Structures are given as structure tokens and as C-alpha cells.
Amino acid sequence: MSRILLRGCNLDIEGDKVRVTADVSGFQAIWFELDSKYEWMVDTESVDAFFVLYTWVAMEVGMSLVVEGPVSEQLSTSVVGEVKSMFLTLCPRLKDVAIKVLNPVSSWASEGEVAATGFSGGVDSWYTALAAAENNSPYDYYIFANTGQHGIYDVNEVFSQRAVLAGEALSTMARPLIVVNSNIDEVLRERFQQRDVIGNISCVLLLQAAISRYAYSSSYSPEESGIIEYYDMAIMDPFILPALNTERVVFESIGIGATRIEKLRYIVGKPGFSNKIYVCIEKDLPIRNCGLCFKCRRTQLALESIHLQALIAESFDYQLYQKKRAALLVGLYASAKKDSLDLEVVDELNKRYGLKVLPYRLLASIWCAARKYLPAGVKWRIEAKAPYLF
Numbered sequence: 001m002s003r004i005l006l007r008g009c010n011l012d013i014e015g016d017k018v019r020v021t022a023d024v025s026g027f028q029a030i031w032f033e034l035d036s037k038y039e040w041m042v043d044t045e046s047v048d049a050f051f052v053l054y055t056w057v058a059m060e061v062g063m064s065l066v067v068e069g070p071v072s073e074q075l076s077t078s079v080v081g082e083v084k085s086m087f088l089t090l091c092p093r094l095k096d097v098a099i100k101v102l103n104p105v106s107s108w109a110s111e112g113e114v115a116a117t118g119f120s121g122g123v124d125s126w127y128t129a130l131a132a133a134e135n136n137s138p139y140d141y142y143i144f145a146n147t148g149q150h151g152i153y154d155v156n157e158v159f160s161q162r163a164v165l166a167g168e169a170l171s172t173m174a175r176p177l178i179v180v181n182s183n184i185d186e187v188l189r190e191r192f193q194q195r196d197v198i199g200n201i202s203c204v205l206l207l208q209a210a211i212s213r214y215a216y217s218s219s220y221s222p223e224e225s226g227i228i229e230y231y232d233m234a235i236m237d238p239f240i241l242p243a244l245n246t247e248r249v250v251f252e253s254i255g256i257g258a259t260r261i262e263k264l265r266y267i268v269g270k271p272g273f274s275n276k277i278y279v280c281i282e283k284d285l286p287i288r289n290c291g292l293c294f295k296c297r298r299t300q301l302a303l304e305s306i307h308l309q310a311l312i313a314e315s316f317d318y319q320l321y322q323k324k325r326a327a328l329l330v331g332l333y334a335s336a337k338k339d340s341l342d343l344e345v346v347d348e349l350n351k352r353y354g355l356k357v358l359p360y361r362l363l364a365s366i367w368c369a370a371r372k373y374l375p376a377g378v379k380w381r382i383e384a385k386a387p388y389l390f
């Protein structure tokens with residue numbers, strides 16, 4: 001069996017960027033890149049960030065992994081043990097390979113308590129940031145990463161424009177958004193969701209010279225979570241996150257907590273909230289809230305349902321919203337038959353408008369029944385032109 005040998009990592013400054021590249025043989029080198037002003041936060045003592053990723057890579061391609069560079073002893077013990085078994089359960093396509101860590105280290109200099117979390121500009125990000133600030137434990141840093149979540153076309157442009165929008169939204173919090181680019185998506189073979197957690201966590205491990213605590217927002221409720229075969233690694237957040245702790249950084253899973261409507265009500269009017277939300281899934285340039293995808297539809301109508309129309313104009317094209325409002329309502333009512341997040345917004349709209357929304361509900365029922373009989377080609381064309389109807 002051929003092997004991957006991870007010797008260490010190299011740090012290079014190119015213009016105003018610092019790039020950290022794995023010193024590796026037997027496989028393509030993974031790199032991270034960020035503003036050089038954050039160079040002091042980068043951990044070049046260990047290869048922890050690369051170790052977790054190459055463990056996954058080795059299991060994808062069926063090669064053994066030998067790690068010469070220093071690794072956190074705590075991380076090494078759990079990765080070769082429980083984390084490897086979690087990977088195998090989650091994704092049975094992976095292979096059980098030999099992993100050898102030659103230089104585990106248990107004693108690391110630590111810099112004190114510095115907390116960070118991810119921030120995309122969306123409702124969940126805002127809720128996490130503002131709730132921590134209200135509890136007198138605001139985050140010191142926010143991270144925006146590219147580990148494969150920005151599509152496959154014009155990735156660098158999509159990523160950097162999204163980073164700008166997230167940074168502008170966050171500007172009122174007076175804390176930095178650290179933008180971390182990487183080539184993880186080019187090196188790992190499984191699709192993004194299958195291994196999303198380790199991509200994001202590796203960006204934090206890279207910065208563990210400064211960050212000692214990282215809050216990771218869960219996508220699933222505790223009841224849904226488990227170590228099971230699944231297409232999305234986030235299903236095992238509460239189990240895998242503590243297993244990726246090192247002597248220097250602790251990962252905590254933040255529960256879903258409030259509903260979307262509750263979160264919106266909470267963030268609006270809080271000191272620190274910039275009134276700017278970025279939620280869109282569309283990747284057409286220039287990056288903006290398209291107003292028409294299912295996330296834009298849900299957010300705009302949720303704002304309307306709780307009497308916050310004024311905020312729609314802050315983050316979306318309000319004229320487009322007014323023009324498409326009837327169709328957005330029909331699409332939302334149709335989607336709410338299957339989607340619990342949309343159902344919550346629909347319940348709120350019913351409370352606000354009562355019988356006034358009856359025509360949209362009726363049209364949604366007719367549309368739901370009719371679309372089952374559409375030929376695939378026609379359905380596809382409608383979906384491309386009017387995504388808000390699906």
C-alpha cells in the first residue's frame with residue numbers, strides 16, 4: 001500500500017497574504033491562505049490542521065498515512081481511534097487505513113482565553129454573535145472560510161464577494177472577520193457536505209496559536225444527531241467536535257435553540273446588528289441576495305410576517321420583492337407542506353393575515369397538485385426561471 005507522508009508545513013508571505021502549505025509527499029499539498037496581518041495567529045508548531053484532513057484523504061484513497069511533524073497528543077489519540085471509526089460509519093466508502101503519528105506532543109504553550117465562531121451574515125450567524133455579546137462573552141474573532149461551500153464555478157470570485165458581504169454586515173460588531181481560503185475542495189474527493197465539519201475545523205486548528213475556544217453552530221437538533229451513515233458530516237457534530245479538541249483549542253457545538261422567527265425577532269434591534277443579512281444560495285456574480293431562491297424567499301416573507309418589511313429593503317431588492325410577492329407566497333405555501341422551516345413562516349403569515357392569505361394557500365394547493373403531472377423537461381424549465389415556485 002502506498003503512503004502519504006506529512007512532514008510539516010511551510011509558511012510564505014505573498015503580498016498581503018500569508019500561505020501555509022503542507023510539506024507532504026505521496027499526495028497533493030493542501031494549503032490555507034489569509035491576510036498576513038493574522039500571521040501571528042497561525043500555528044506553525046504543529047501540523048494538526050493538515051493531520052485531520054490527510055487522515056480523511058488517506059481513507060478516501062486507501063493509502064496509509066505517516067505523520068512526522070508534531071501533532072497534538074490529544075488529537076492524535078482520538079483521530080487514530082474514535083474519529084477514524086466515526087468516519088467509517090458516516091461514509092462506508094472510506095477505507096480503514098493505517099495511520100502512524102511519530103511525534104505526538106502533549107505540552108503546548110497556551111495564550112489564554114480567545115473565542116471565535118464562524119460568520120456568514122445569515123440569520124444563524126447573527127443570532128450566535130449577538131446572543132454571545134448579550135451574555136457578556138462576545139467573540140473575539142469571526143471566521144469566513146472557503147473549504148468547498150462556494151460552488152464550482154468562479155469559486156474565488158464567489159468566495160471573495162461573499163466574504164465582502166459578510167464583512168460589511170459584521171462591521172457594526174467592531175471585531176475582525178478572518179477570511180481563510182484553502183484548496184481543500186480540490187484535494188478532498190468526497191463532496192462538501194460529506195466532510196464539511198473537518199474542513200471548517202481545520203481552519204480553526206490552523207489558528208490555534210491564538211484561538212482557544214471555537215463555537216460551531218449545529219445544523220441538526222440533538223434528537224436528529226448521531227454517529228450514523230449519512231451524506232452530511234454535521235449530523236455527528238456533538239460527537240465529532242469534542243473529539244477534535246487539542247491541548248490548545250476546544251470546540252463546542254451550539255444547539256439550534258430558537259426557531260427562525262424567534263431568531264429574527266431577537267436579532268432585530270439588538271445593539272450591534274447592522275440590519276444587513278446575507279442568506280442567498282445563488283452563486284451568480286455579482287454576489288447579492290437574489291430575492292428569488294428558497295432562502296431569500298423564506299427570509300423576506302419571515303420579515304414581512306413579523307412586521308419588519310422595512311428590513312427587506314436593507315438587504316434585498318425591495319422593488320423586485322413587491323413585484324414577485326404573490327408568487328413568492330404561493331411558492332412558500334407550497335414548500336411549507338414539506339419543509340418545517342417554511343412551515344414556521346407560513347404559520348406566522350397566517351397569524352398576521354388570517355383569511356387574506358387564503359387565495360395564495362389555494363393557489364399553492366393547486367400548484368402542488370399540478371406540478372406532479374408536469375413533464376420533467378417543463379418542470380426543469382420552470383424551476384430555472386422561477387425557483388421561488390419550488
Ligand SMILES: [Zn+2]
Binds near residue numbers: 279291292294295297
Ligand atoms: Zn437568493
